[in-house]
Amino acid sequence: MSAVSPSIQRKEREFLAREELIITHARRLLLEKGFQAWNMEELAGAVQYSKGTLYQHFTSKEDLVLEVATDALKQRADLFERASRFQGRTRERCRAIGFACCEFAANCPEYFHIEMMLKSASFWEKASEARRQAHAFQGARCWRAVNHIIVEAMAVGDLPREPYSAEQATFALVSVTVGSHLMVQEPHLRVQAGITNEMMPVRVNQDMVCDGLKWRPFLNEFDYAETDRRIVKELFPNAVNWHHAMGG
Amino acid sequence: MSAVSPSIQRKEREFLAREELIITHARRLLLEKGFQAWNMEELAGAVQYSKGTLYQHFTSKEDLVLEVATDALKQRADLFERASRFQGRTRERCRAIGFACCEFAANCPEYFHIEMMLKSASFWEKASEARRQAHAFQGARCWRAVNHIIVEAMAVGDLPREPYSAEQATFALVSVTVGSHLMVQEPHLRVQAGITNEMMPVRVNQDMVCDGLKWRPFLNEFDYAETDRRIVKELFPNAVNWHHAMGG
DNA sequence: AGAAATATTTGACTGACGGTCAAAATAGGG
DNA sequence: CCCTATTTTGACCGTCAGTCAAATATTTCT
Secondary structure (H helix, E strand, O other): OOOHHHHHHHHHHHHHHHHHHHHHHHHHHHHHHHOOOOOOOEEEEHHOOOOHHHHHOOHHHHHHHHHHHHHHHHHHHHHHHHOOOOOOOOOHHHEEEEEEHHHHHHHOOHHHHHHHHHHHHHHHHHHOOHHHHHHHHHHHHHHHHHHHHHHHHHOOOOOOOOOOOOHHHHHHHHHHHHHHHHHHOHHHHHHHHOOOOOOOOHHHHHHHHHHHHHOOOOOOOOOHHHHHHHHHHHHOOOOOOOOHHOOO | OOOOOOOHHHHHHHHHHHHHHHHHHHHHHHHHHHHOOOHHHHHHHHHOHHHHHHHHHOOHHHHHHHHHHHHHHHHHHHHHHHOOOOOOOOHHHHHHHHHHHHHHHHHOOOOHHHHHHHHOHHHHHHHHHHHHHHHHHHHHHHHHHHHHHHHHHHHOOOOOOOOOOOOOOOHHHEEEEHHHHHHHHHHHHHHHHOOOOOHHHHHHHHHHHHHHOOOOOOOOHOOOHHHHHHHHHHOOOOOOOOHHHHHO
């Protein structure tokens, strides 16, 4: 190991600390104002550095926002992996991931919209290659957490291998989850569907897909209310008010 | 009825024709380049009018894009309503709407991403009130088409009233459909899920939700392949290659 | 038909913003 | 304390949405 000058190390630390500071403020602005309604000058003012300094950390505004999104996605992946280790039958563990995703959505309410923004080609191509890869990596972790449970469920016999493949089943759960989180944010749909709680419909829809996949035990042949209590107690003891989200 | 000068009528016609022209070109640009990668000057050049004239029709670029999106949404609502009149059991008619939505997605591939863009507050508030209402109206038509079938399915006894309300069921179908259309466009997910055809996973996921809702007849107790053939023949005789989308 | 009045179209201009880079400021080493 | 290397800065550039006074076209009036 070659020795590194302490001042270099300190510089490195300060650089990383500053990057964190920038990301934190960018996250706040994204949350408060979305993407358009703030500019790099404003962010520079907030972190007490000049605009030029921001561009030493990020190649573009889009690159910065991608970093914020990837940080959130990493949180999501962490929660997914933790939830997937919940003790219980495969479908209970899948349910734990459903809770994890709601917990995540409560922490990062704007995440799914930002994620949708990323999809626009012009956005994606303005970000740096390194950050694009990091984002793909965290996304893959989320996919894998769900997919592993499904593969295991099929191995154990909780989930039939026909007519849906493990990949189809994973895709279905991911789609219904993201779709529900997006739709639940729509004021018009909220009114039409009579939605008051944001999390319940998401998990309700996941239940439908799991029942549709014939994932044992079905919703009506098992006491999932008890599972839910355990999930909240064991995985999210000091989290948002899950009581509201658990009505039948 | 008061008489209207013929020149006024002609002006009106010309104005509307020009609006159509602008919308058509804007749609093309949106399709080819997304939202950012073109500007109003470019569009003005394409329609052979000056920028100022564009702003006689639309209050902002966002207002114009909302109009394009609402036109597409109207198409979607038209297809939904036509599909909902398909002859058959309630679940077959729901299936027809599933096809209608895929048909729509094939015609307007960028629609769902544009729709997600609209959700960002800054976008929405730059559009004119009239266009916002028009959009909400067409959205409500789509919702109603699905909801009516579900209400009827419950009345007829094809769909249990418990444990999901008609609104919950409608919300679930809408969520899984939009979510699937969005996810199916993701290159990463396409690879991970091994998706080649864009439409099949959407309808497969709808099937899961319908089965999860206990909507009779279940997927495995009815010859839906025959239904699908009828839907294609009766509703979309000269449409995109549905053969590829119909594998089991 | 021609002039006056009215309506429409235009594109130069403004302000805002993302991104750059030469100059200023700062830190480090001798 | 000075000289060099590194970092920070903010004036500046190009782009683009949106405006509006002037130019152009159209209709009306005599």
